[in-house]
Amino acid sequence: MTSHLAASRRVVFAPVTIALGMVLLTASAAAAVHFRLSGLDGALPWCALGAAAGFATSGSV
């Protein structure tokens, strides 16, 4: 059970998974822009831009 939990954590928190989460955030931003969701269409692309840039600096740790 413990090893199963550890394996799950290694998938969920893997760097590649987190990077794919950034893509998901970007896709949400694209959807917000496409459907002209008031407020979100202006904010989400900026959040996605910042998140991708922030996570890309991970090598600095």
Add this chain to the structure above:
Amino acid sequence: MLGSPVWRGGARYVFCGGLVLGALTTALGLLIAGSLLRLAMPAAAWRWAIIAATALLILRELGVLRFWLPQNKRLVPEHVDRHGRFFGPLQFGFEMGTSVRTYTPSALPHAAALTIALIAGPWAALCCGAGFGLGRCAMALGNLYYSNDHGWDLAWLEHERLIRAILVIAYAVSAALILR
């Protein structure tokens, strides 16, 4: 760095709060400095300048081009816990979040900084700063929850090219949505 005492208990979340605060501070600073710079050219010209600069920085990120970028190659001292269980991690996170006192191995923060300085409004700058801080939090918390043996860093190094390509795609699409 992750062996530092500031990572134990709730200090990790205070550290993440510091990351976000630091990123917001830098974003607002860029916005103020950029608002003076914007007077030099019309908005349309700045838009094309950002597109050109972003293209160059993305090529650098992908390893196609190599050129120098400004960065302050100094690490925040690990033992900032002398400032206490709250203010130590907060200061540590804040200084890293500002990105003015850390190594910056990626070109994407420079592209984001230019974009904020040259075309963002106050709300957009805050959103970008919050996103940047949360992106750095994802690194810190992912590292902690992945394993206790620094395996996250090894996984990052093992898949670095793939991760950078994914992040470049996410960044480029976000930039296209903003500059459309």
